[in-house]
Amino acid sequence: MEASVDIRELSPLVLAYIGDAYFHLYVRTRLLQITHKVDKLNSLSAEIVSAVAQAEAYKKIEPHLTDDERAIFKRGRNAKSHAPRVATVAEYHASTGFEALLGELFLTNKISRLDEICELALTKEGIF
Numbered sequence: 001m002e003a004s005v006d007i008r009e010l011s012p013l014v015l016a017y018i019g020d021a022y023f024h025l026y027v028r029t030r031l032l033q034i035t036h037k038v039d040k041l042n043s044l045s046a047e048i049v050s051a052v053a054q055a056e057a058y059k060k061i062e063p064h065l066t067d068d069e070r071a072i073f074k075r076g077r078n079a080k081s082h083a084p085r086v087a088t089v090a091e092y093h094a095s096t097g098f099e100a101l102l103g104e105l106f107l108t109n110k111i112s113r114l115d116e117i118c119e120l121a122l123t124k125e126g127i128f
Contacts, residue, residue, distance in 0.1 A: 007107045012100045015072075021061030024049055026118045034085040048122070051087035054095035057121035064120055070103055076100025 004084075009016075022105030027048050030039050047053060058073065065073070084092035105114040 006028040006040065007104065009102075012076040013081060013096070015075070015101075015103030016076050016079070016096045016099035016101065016105070018073035018106055019099035019104070020049075022102050022106050022114070023054075023058060026115070027122070030122060051084060051092045054098045054121075055070075058094050058098040061117055061120045065101075069105075071119075072104045073097040074103045 024045065027045050028041065031044050031048075034044070035041060062070070062073075074097060075091045076099065077102070079096060081092070081096055087095070102114060103115070104118070105111075
């Protein structure tokens with residue numbers, strides 16, 4: 001990220017925007033181990049990257065997080081955002097917090113930790 005931008009000043013929704021993009025790519029890449037059929041890739045990734053699945057993934061990775069990572073999650077979870085479509089408000093906020101955590105890790109170039117958390121989220125879901 002450009003040095004003139006202070007990541008700590010970014011909106012948690014901006015962090016979630018970046019985290020969502022990263023998680024989508026991570027999941028899609030990992031799914032190539034299961035199938036190469038595009039329709040199956042699309043349906044599986046949509047299921048895994050949904051607000052409901054991300055909220056569940058957060059519950060499962062939470063014990064493995066540092067206090068700083070939990071604080072980032074809470075900042076994202078508490079951000080004002082639009083009403084959910086297919087998830088409860090709590091699930092939607094939890095998924096936003098999960099994505100904000102991923103976005104912060106990506107933008108601070110903590111890629112090893114980012115991948116570790118994504119992998120925990122996926123393996124805890126029993127997908128891989």
